[in-house]
Amino acid sequence: MISSELLKRFAGARRVTVLTGAGVSAESGVPTFRDAQTGLWANFKAEDLATPRAFRRNPRLVWEWYEWRRKLVAEANPNPAHLALAEMEPLFPNFQLITQNVDGLHQRAGSRRVIELHGSITRTRCFDEGTVVSSWEDTGEVPPKCPRCGGLLRPDVVWFEEPMPQAEMGRALAASVHCDVFLSIGTSALVYPAASLPVEALRGGATVVEINPQRTPFTEQAKFVLTGAAGVVLPELVADLKRASRA
Numbered sequence: 438m439i440s441s442e443l444l445k446r447f448a449g450a451r452r453v454t455v456l457t458g459a460g461v462s463a464e465s466g467v468p469t470f471r472d473a474q475t476g477l478w479a480n481f482k483a484e485d486l487a488t489p490r491a492f493r494r495n496p497r498l499v500w501e502w503y504e505w506r507r508k509l510v511a512e513a514n515p516n517p518a519h520l521a522l523a524e525m526e527p528l529f530p531n532f533q534l535i536t537q538n539v540d541g542l543h544q545r546a547g548s549r550r551v552i553e554l555h556g557s558i559t560r561t562r563c564f565d566e567g568t569v570v571s572s573w574e575d576t577g578e579v580p581p582k583c584p585r586c587g588g589l590l591r592p593d594v595v596w597f598e599e600p601m602p603q604a605e606m607g608r609a610l611a612a613s614v615h616c617d618v619f620l621s622i623g624t625s626a627l628v629y630p631a632a633s634l635p636v637e638a639l640r641g642g643a644t645v646v647e648i649n650p651q652r653t654p655f656t657e658q659a660k661f662v663l664t665g666a667a668g669v670v671l672p673e674l675v676a677d678l679k680r681a682s683r684a
Contacts, residue, residue, distance in 0.1 A: 439677045446644040450617035452531040458624025462538045464668045465513040487596045500580035503592045515546035518667035521675045523547035533612040560593035614641040622648045626655035
């Protein structure tokens with residue numbers, strides 16, 4: 438049940454910012470980095486594969502692991518949480534969705550204003566130049582080579598030991614500081630700098646709402662806490678927002 442007080446906060450909001458984490462994608466069957474690896478990858482830790490050092494040491498191994506992850510993402514579908522956020526977007530004059538996820542499920546659900554803090558597994562870029570590459574000659578080499586410089590290609594994601602993309606982080610911070618309502622959904626509140634965004638929203642005077650099945654380090658600071666799966670809570674919230682807007 439969504440409280441009337443929370444609905445009042447939304448009713449007076451013009452700027453709404455949302456941060457989503459791995460818990461949202463997990464409801465679509467996309468494994469999180471905290472999940473145990475399976476199949477051929479059971480003997481590896483994700484943290485040992487998702488680094489520049491790992492790629493330099495064994496680029497084929499890292500590329501093939503990401504090909505496996507890409508296959509999992511391609512087979513996944515947006516869940517009710519993704520769809521509800523896409524429905525929420527046009528309800529507010531200024532709406533911004535920030536995600537830590539790299540699977541593109543928000544866009545596939547229909548969300549248009551998406552900041553991808555950690556990149557996208559659906560894109561590929563050159564390891565040497567950093568430029569996004571959309572096509573290349575299939576020579577059978579693994580990883581394939583950049584058609585421009587001959588360097589190795591890699592997924593366009595942010596690995597451990599790499600800095601966050603400055604442009605995306607700057608936009609995310611601005612959207613957090615200047616919003617009226619901020620929703621933190623399906624995120625552990627442990628991974629920085631993304632975990633700092635709800636704190637910055639609080640400092641900016643926003644009403645901050647946490648939606649998560651479990652408590653997080655941020656729970657005590659949130660103004661409203663909706664305990665439950667995002668795929669259950671968000672459709673109810675959006676339905677109530679639509680009813681309130683028609684009243």
